[in-house]
Amino acid sequence: MIYRLILGAFLALPLAGLAQQPLLQSGQLLTDVRILSADSLGGRSSGTEGSLMAQDYIIKRFSEIGLKAFNNNYRQQFKIANRNGSELEGTNLVGYIPGKSGKAIVITAHYDHVGIRNGEVYNGADDNASGVAALLAAATYFKNTTPNHTLIFVAPDAEEKGLQGANTFLNSPPVPLQDILLNVNMDMLGINAKGELYASGTFHNPSFKQLLEKVKPREHARLVLGHDKPEQGHNDWTNQSDHFQFHKRKIPFIYFGVEDHAHYHKPTDEFKQINQQFFPDAAALVIEFIGIADRKLSSKQQSK
Numbered sequence: 001m002i003y004r005l006i007l008g009a010f011l012a013l014p015l016a017g018l019a020q021q022p023l024l025q026s027g028q029l030l031t032d033v034r035i036l037s038a039d040s041l042g043g044r045s046s047g048t049e050g051s052l053m054a055q056d057y058i059i060k061r062f063s064e065i066g067l068k069a070f071n072n073n074y075r076q077q078f079k080i081a082n083r084n085g086s087e088l089e090g091t092n093l094v095g096y097i098p099g100k101s102g103k104a105i106v107i108t109a110h111y112d113h114v115g116i117r118n119g120e121v122y123n124g125a126d127d128n129a130s131g132v133a134a135l136l137a138a139a140t141y142f143k144n145t146t147p148n149h150t151l152i153f154v155a156p157d158a159e160e161k162g163l164q165g166a167n168t169f170l171n172s173p174p175v176p177l178q179d180i181l182l183n184v185n186m187d188m189l190g191i192n193a194k195g196e197l198y199a200s201g202t203f204h205n206p207s208f209k210q211l212l213e214k215v216k217p218r219e220h221a222r223l224v225l226g227h228d229k230p231e232q233g234h235n236d237w238t239n240q241s242d243h244f245q246f247h248k249r250k251i252p253f254i255y256f257g258v259e260d261h262a263h264y265h266k267p268t269d270e271f272k273q274i275n276q277q278f279f280p281d282a283a284a285l286v287i288e289f290i291g292i293a294d295r296k297l298s299s300k301q302q303s304k
Contacts, residue, residue, distance in 0.1 A: 028136075028137070029133050029280055029283060030133075030274070032061065032133035032136055032137075033125055033129045033130055033190065033279075034271045036057065036132060036133070037123040037125035038271075039121050039123065041053050041054055042121055043113045044115070044124060045113065045115025045160075046089075046090055046158045046161055047080065047089050050115070054111050055075070055091055058093050058132065058136075058155050059075075059093060062074055062093065062095040065139050066143050067095030068095060068096050068098065069094070069096075070096065070174040074093050074094060074095055075094075076092040076094055077092075078090045078091075078157075078165070078168040080158045080161055090158045092165045092169050093154070094155075094169070096152045097139070097142055097147060097150065097151045098150050099146070099147040099151065100148050103149045104151070104152050104175050104179055104180050105147075105149050105181055105182045105183075105184065105297075106154060106183045106184070107138060107139075107151060107183075107185075107290065108155075108166065108186070109131030109135040109154075109185070109186040109187065110128050110131070110132075110159030110187065111132050111155045111156075112128075112157050112158055112159055112165075113128070114265060120267040122265065123269055123271070125269050125271045125273060126261075126263065126264075126269050127187065127264065128186070128188060129190075129271075131188065131189055134186050134189050134282075134283040134286055137287065138153070138286065138290055139151075141287055148295060148297075149297065151290070152174065154166075154169055156169060156242050159187070159241065159242050163242055166242035166244075167245050169245075170245050177251065180246070181251075182208075182293055183243050183246035183253040184254055184256070184286065184289070184290055185242050185243035185246075185255045185256070186256050187241040187257045188258050189256060189279060189282045189286070190258070190275060190278070191263060191275055191279075192259070195220055195221050195281075196224045196259070197221050197223055197224070197257070197258060197282040198224050198225070198226060198227050198256070198257055198258065199212050199223050199224070199256055200226065200238070200254070200256075203238075205252040205253065208254055211289065211296055214296075216288070218282075219277075219281060222285075223285055223289075227259075228255075237255060237257065241255060243255045254289070256282075256285075256286050256289075
């Protein structure tokens with residue numbers, strides 16, 4: 001039934017700066033956000049029917065793109081601990097593109113949101129359907145290359161319940177933790193009036209600053225480094241999304257996201273709020289960085 005939510009075809013324009021790769025289309029990017037943030041998914045809270053619908057859609061897209069599955073299964077299932085002591089079923093979604101080496105870059109974007117509150121659907125178009133759509137766009141782009149490193153694409157569950165999906169992934173990783181060179185996490189890429197996408201993490205991982213500086217600004221989006229210093233308090237984003245689980249295990253991370261906006265964790269975080277000029281350019285910035293990191297990660301970093 002979720003496929004009926006596509007109300008019309010979008011203009012198939014390639015992502016800015018990546019015109020050489022026609023499979024990266026802003027139309028598909030926006031379609032993915034629209035479907036994942038539809039009312040019928042009920043806000044994608046973990047353990048709900050809407051979460052299962054989101055899983056089915058993401059798995060369908062993984063399969064269409066051609067991502068490989070570890071042990072022939074995209075699903076990594078686990079128990080989510082609720083604060084009241086009950087348990088829910090959680091499901092991470094994991095696919096990969098094999099690289100030339102056994103080392104890996106893990107790309108993450110959680111698909112869960114907060115569900116329905118007081119009868120209102122919290123659709124989570126920016127948080128984090130936008131990140132999942134960008135993850136799918138990145139997978140599409142790199143599927144048509146042979147990356148230097150294995151690229152593992154993870155849509156964790158239960159980010160909104162204490163980063164439990166990312167913790168599960170790293171407790172039972174498909175590759176040894178020492179082989180993970182970098183986590184690229186995306187959480188909220190779609191709403192910003194200033195054309196600013198933050199890349200957080202260089203305070204802790206300064207060697208990645210020079211790689212981020214190689215990413216060229218787009219017409220409607222540019223990278224800004226920051227939001228990662230302890231003295232910034234709540235404005236330090238180090239522990240505010242799934243990348244924190246990697247950081248705790250001393251795996252370098254770069255977290256891409258926008259600053260909080262009026263729709264953050266509100267019922268108004270709907271598809272109509274997504275900035276359809278900024279968002280494709282923001283996704284393109286992340287994809288370019290992944291490509292640069294895949295090419296430029298040094299042997300020194302790989303030996304850590």
